[in-house]
Amino acid sequence: MSGTELEQELSQAELAAFFGRELLGWYDVVKRKLPWRINRDPYRVWVSEIMLQQTRVDTVIPYYERFMQRFPTVQALAEAPEEDVLKHWEGLGYYSRARNLQAGAREVVERYNGIVPDDAASVASLKGVGPYTAGAIMSIAFNRSEPAVDGNVMRVLSRFWLLEDDIAKPATRVKIEKLARSIIPEGRAGDFNQALMELGALVCTPKSPGCLTCPVMEHCAGRLAGREAELPIKTKAKPPRPEWRLGVVVEGSGENAGRVLVRQRPDTGLLARMWELPHVLVPKDAEKRLRSDKSEAESEREQASLADLLARMLHEEAGLLIRPLRHWTKAEHVFSHIHWHMDVFEADLPSIGAVASGDVNASEQSILAEGLGLVAEATSSYEGDKKLPSGYAWIGPEAMDTLAFPNLFLKLLQQHWGIKGRG
DNA sequence: AAGTCGGGGGT
DNA sequence: ACCCCAGACTT
Numbered sequence: 522m523s524g525t526e527l528e529q530e531l532s533q534a535e536l537a538a539f540f541g542r543e544l545l546g547w548y549d550v551v552k553r554k555l556p557w558r559i560n561r562d563p564y565r566v567w568v569s570e571i572m573l574q575q576t577r578v579d580t581v582i583p584y585y586e587r588f589m590q591r592f593p594t595v596q597a598l599a600e601a602p603e604e605d606v607l608k609h610w611e612g613l614g615y616y617s618r619a620r621n622l623q624a625g626a627r628e629v630v631e632r633y634n635g636i637v638p639d640d641a642a643s644v645a646s647l648k649g650v651g652p653y654t655a656g657a658i659m660s661i662a663f664n665r666s667e668p669a670v671d672g673n674v675m676r677v678l679s680r681f682w683l684l685e686d687d688i689a690k691p692a693t694r695v696k697i698e699k700l701a702r703s704i705i706p707e708g709r710a711g712d713f714n715q716a717l718m719e720l721g722a723l724v725c726t727p728k729s730p731g732c733l734t735c736p737v738m739e740h741c742a743g744r745l746a747g748r749e750a751e752l753p754i755k756t757k758a759k760p761p762r763p764e765w766r767l768g769v770v771v772e773g774s775g776e777n778a779g780r781v782l783v784r785q786r787p788d789t790g791l792l793a794r795m796w797e798l799p800h801v802l803v804p805k806d807a808e809k810r811l812r813s814d815k816s817e818a819e820s821e822r823e824q825a826s827l828a829d830l831l832a833r834m835l836h837e838e839a840g841l842l843i844r845p846l847r848h849w850t851k852a853e854h855v856f857s858h859i860h861w862h863m864d865v866f867e868a869d870l871p872s873i874g875a876v877a878s879g880d881v882n883a884s885e886q887s888i889l890a891e892g893l894g895l896v897a898e899a900t901s902s903y904e905g906d907k908k909l910p911s912g913y914a915w916i917g918p919e920a921m922d923t924l925a926f927p928n929l930f931l932k933l934l935q936q937h938w939g940i941k942g943r944g
Numbered sequence: 945a946a947g948t949c950g951g952g953g954g955t
Numbered sequence: 956a957c958c959c960c961a962g963a964c965t966t
Contacts, residue, residue, distance in 0.1 A: 728954075
């Protein structure tokens with residue numbers, strides 16, 4: 522301490538007044554023009570806040586524009602087919618947000634006559650609306666004095682007030698909510714909450730924060746202590762568990778030439794109700810057996826083993842008989858809790874002619890040996906496109922605007938047809 | 945309290 | 956590579 526300067530000890534109320542005044546003054550000058558800020562329509566605010574959950578502003582903007590164009594009102598969203606809603610969410614991730622949002626819209630139509638209720642408890646009860654989103658809607662759309670504490674706000678307030686609580690713990694969000702509620706300037710809840718987030722996004726960033734341009738640096742306890750870089754405190758997440766999966770691009774023939782076999786995922790769980798290429802999880806015991814060859818280039822022998830496993834598991838799990846042709850590509854995809862390593866094969870359906878003429882490889886024989894009757898039945902029915910296993914369908918590039926795929930499979934399909942188109 | 949739920953951009 | 960993003964829901 523210098524000794525010549527009197528450290529002004531500001532009270533909590535004085536700090537809050539300073540913080541609110543300076544932050545709002547800064548926000549009024551620099552706030553970004555964003556598509557959900559053209560008015561305060563509660564439905565528009567609602568949709569934006571759901572999309573912005575765990576998703577950056579720049580990523581959301583084009584999705585938001587398309588979504589609002591297609592579903593401009595609560596009624597429009599409530600009446601739409603779910604598939605249509607998912608299609609407009611395609612690539613954005615966390616797809617339960619889309620399903621919950623539509624469920625919420627239908628609830629607003631049925632229970633509130635299509636008007637988003639101006640009531641914190643009612644808004645908070647809507648599907649997909651948690652503590653943050655309820656506070657954001659109430660403050661931004663209705664200017665109610667409710668806190669809206671997201672990752673930005675926890676970071677900003679942790680630094681300004683030098684809070685050393687672990688923001689990964691749920692209890693910390695509750696604590697910071699109480700603080701945030703207590704410092705909302707009278708009559709400006711919406712602007713204040715947005716200003717907090719704007720500061721976190723533009724200035725008080727996770728790494729190398731721009732303290733020199735920060736409107737509240739003068740009394741930021743974290744900065745004054747020289748500790749802004751180590752705040753907020755957050756425990757590390759566990760790394761995603763690895764999974765080895767075998768996928769397949771099954772090419773159709775005859776009337777399905779140029780099409781690929783896809784399937785719809787179950788109603789719950791990961792990527793619920795999204796469409797995908799068929800794939801199977803390599804069991805851990807089989808993994809040890811098949812990974813004996815650790816060399817860079819996979820041998821033909823190993824690929825044949827993988828293809829064999831793929832065909833057999835697909836038959837057991839889905840009753841689907843395929844004929845793997847060749848290894849096509851590898852694909853990696855990382856979720857927050859799972860890391861997929863995929864080997865994708867090209868395949869077609871076994872034909873009766875091929876079986877009869879003996880034009881089959883060894884691995885295929887092991888599959889087909891289980892019953893030529895099955896093959897015959899499968900072949901005739903598949904070609905008619907009538908008796909595919911439940912949830913399976915043929916799709917060509919022209920129909921891609923009807924089914925919603927997660928990005929992983931979207932890219933694989935585009936790669937498949939893209940190469941074909943250029944070749 | 946810990947796990948589940950996508951995908952991408954910043955550093 | 957690792958971190959984090961205008962988080963919510965389930966167990």
